[in-house]
Amino acid sequence: MIAKLKTLDLFMLSLMIVSLPSLEAPKNFFLVGYLLTRTFFEFVEWKQRKIKWAHWDSLFLTFVLTAFLSTIFAGMPHLEEWKGYMVLLTAILTGWLLSRAQYSRENYQGLFKIIVLSALAPLLVGLYQYLIIHTKPNLQLHSVGHVNHSAIYLVMIFGASLGWFISHFSLDKFKLKLSKLYLIALGILSLIFFVSLIIGQSRAAYSAGIILGLLIINFVAKSKRIKLIGSISIMLLVLLSITLKTGVIEKQISNQEANNVLSSRDKVWNVSLEASRFSPLLGIGLSNWHFITLDQMKKSVEGRGKIFNANNYYFPGHSHNYYLSALVERGILGFLVTLTFMLLWFKHIIKTFNWATKTKESIRLWSGSLSAWIATFVIGFVNTTFHHEHAILACLFLGLYLSYTRQYLAKNIAKPI
Structure with a gap:
C-alpha cells in the first residue's frame, strides 16, 4: 500500500507541476489530489508509528x-x-x-x-x-x-x-x-x-x-x-x-524623470504602516488589504492627533x-x-x-x-x-x-x- 501511495503522490505532484504555470483548473485539481494523497500517506505512517x-x-x-x-x-x-x-x-x-x-x-x-x-x-x-x-x-x-x-x-x-x-x-x-x-x-x-x-x-x-x-x-x-x-x-x-x-x-x-523611482510604493507602504495599527496582534485578515479605505486612513491618523494628507496614500490593491x-x-x-x-x-x-x-x-x-x-x-x-x-x-x-x-x-x- 505504501508503495502505491508513493507512486500516486508522485504522479499527482508531477502533473500539478506541469500544470502550475500553464493550466488553472488542472493545476488546482492535481494540487488537491497531491495534498490529499500525501495527507493519507502521513495518516498511514502515523498508524504504523513511523512518524x-x-x-x-x-x-x-x-x-x-x-x-x-x-x-x-x-x-x-x-x-x-x-x-x-x-x-x-x-x-x-x-x-x-x-x-x-x-x-x-x-x-x-x-x-x-x-x-x-x-x-x-x-x-x-x-x-x-x-x-x-x-x-x-x-x-x-x-x-x-x-x-x-x-x-x-x-x-x-x-x-x-x-x-x-x-x-x-x-x-x-x-x-x-x-x-x-x-x-x-x-x-x-x-x-x-x-x-x-x-x-x-x-x-x-x-x-x-x-x-x-x-x-x-x-x-x-x-x-x-x-x-x-x-x-x-x-x-x-x-x-x-x-x-x-x-x-x-x-x-x-x-x-526617474517623473521623480517616481519607487512607482508610488512609498505611498502604498504608508497605507500598510497605518493599517497595521487597526489590529496590531493578529492583523486585518489575509487578502483584506484591498478593502482598506482612505476614510479609514483619515480616521486613524486624526485619531492620533496627526494632520491627515490624502496625497500620502495610494491604493493599488496590495501592499x-x-x-x-x-x-x-x-x-x-x-x-x-x-x-x-x-x-x-x-x-x-x-x-x-x-x-x-x-x-x-x-x-x-x-x-x-x-x-x-x-x-x-x-x-x-x-x-x-x-x-x-x-x-x-x-x-x-x-x-x-x-x-x-x-x-x-x-x-x-x-x-x-
Missing part, C-alpha cells in the same frame, strides 16, 4: 496555526480572509508535506527537471503573445498572470536552470558529443529565462535575477575560469540591455511589500513567523552549502532553494511575493530540498535538519 518530527515541521505547523488565528480573529472580518487563508494554506501544505516525503535520488532529480522545463512552454507562448501578435500588454505566463507575478516565478526558474547548467561544469569533464549538446541546451535554457527577465519589465525581478546569477556562478562553480566567464556573460547581458534601452531600462528611466503585507494582514504574530521562516530557510541554505556542492544532483536542489529564497525575500521588499503560483513554486523548491537533505544529509550528521 518523525523535526523543527521544520514545527515551523510549518506554526505558520498554519497563526495564519488561522489571523483569519478567525480578523480585524476586518467577513471579507476575503478565508479565501486568503486557503491560498496560503495550500502553498504551505505543499512545502510541508513534500518536505516529509521520502523519494529516490532519481525522483528528486526528475521533479526538479519537470519544474524547470514546465515553465518553458508557457514562457514561449507568453513571448509570442507579447512580442509577435501583441495580444498581451506585457510578458505573462498563462496561469501565473500579472507581469510582476510571472517575473517572480521566472526568477526562481532562472536560478534553478542556471544551477542545473553550472552543476555540470563543476563536476564533469565532457568527452561525448551528446554531453556537449546537452550542456549547450542547458546554457540556452538559462539564457532564455534570463532574457525573459529583461523583457518582463519587472525591475525588482531583473535585479534579483542578476544577483542570483552572480551568486550561483561564484558559489557553485569550482573553476575560476567558469566563474569569470559566467560573471562576465551576465554583466555583458546587463550592459546590452542598458545600451538597447530595453523595456525594464526604459521603465526605470521614465520613473507591494511581503513584510508589510504580513504585518498588516497577519499582525505582529504573523510578521514574526514570517521573519522566523525567512531566517531558518536561509540558515538551512548556508548550513548545507558545503555538503550540497559535492555532487551535481544536490547542487541543483540547493540552487532551486536559494532561488526561491531570493525571489521571495529579496523581491519581497518591493512586491507581495508569497502567494498563488509563485508561493507554490517557492514551497516546491523548499520542500524538495528539505526532503532531500532530511533523507540523505541527516545520515551523515548527528542531528536531523
Whole structure:
C-alpha cells in the first residue's frame, strides 16, 4: 500500500507541476489530489508509528496555526480572509508535506527537471503573445498572470536552470558529443529565462535575477575560469540591455524623470504602516488589504492627533511589500513567523552549502532553494511575493530540498535538519 501511495503522490505532484504555470483548473485539481494523497500517506505512517518530527515541521505547523488565528480573529472580518487563508494554506501544505516525503535520488532529480522545463512552454507562448501578435500588454505566463507575478516565478526558474547548467561544469569533464549538446541546451535554457527577465519589465525581478546569477556562478562553480566567464556573460547581458534601452531600462528611466523611482510604493507602504495599527496582534485578515479605505486612513491618523494628507496614500490593491503585507494582514504574530521562516530557510541554505556542492544532483536542489529564497525575500521588499503560483513554486523548491537533505544529509550528521 505504501508503495502505491508513493507512486500516486508522485504522479499527482508531477502533473500539478506541469500544470502550475500553464493550466488553472488542472493545476488546482492535481494540487488537491497531491495534498490529499500525501495527507493519507502521513495518516498511514502515523498508524504504523513511523512518524518523525523535526523543527521544520514545527515551523510549518506554526505558520498554519497563526495564519488561522489571523483569519478567525480578523480585524476586518467577513471579507476575503478565508479565501486568503486557503491560498496560503495550500502553498504551505505543499512545502510541508513534500518536505516529509521520502523519494529516490532519481525522483528528486526528475521533479526538479519537470519544474524547470514546465515553465518553458508557457514562457514561449507568453513571448509570442507579447512580442509577435501583441495580444498581451506585457510578458505573462498563462496561469501565473500579472507581469510582476510571472517575473517572480521566472526568477526562481532562472536560478534553478542556471544551477542545473553550472552543476555540470563543476563536476564533469565532457568527452561525448551528446554531453556537449546537452550542456549547450542547458546554457540556452538559462539564457532564455534570463532574457525573459529583461523583457518582463519587472525591475525588482531583473535585479534579483542578476544577483542570483552572480551568486550561483561564484558559489557553485569550482573553476575560476567558469566563474569569470559566467560573471562576465551576465554583466555583458546587463550592459546590452542598458545600451538597447530595453523595456525594464526604459521603465526605470521614465520613473526617474517623473521623480517616481519607487512607482508610488512609498505611498502604498504608508497605507500598510497605518493599517497595521487597526489590529496590531493578529492583523486585518489575509487578502483584506484591498478593502482598506482612505476614510479609514483619515480616521486613524486624526485619531492620533496627526494632520491627515490624502496625497500620502495610494491604493493599488496590495501592499507591494511581503513584510508589510504580513504585518498588516497577519499582525505582529504573523510578521514574526514570517521573519522566523525567512531566517531558518536561509540558515538551512548556508548550513548545507558545503555538503550540497559535492555532487551535481544536490547542487541543483540547493540552487532551486536559494532561488526561491531570493525571489521571495529579496523581491519581497518591493512586491507581495508569497502567494498563488509563485508561493507554490517557492514551497516546491523548499520542500524538495528539505526532503532531500532530511533523507540523505541527516545520515551523515548527528542531528536531523
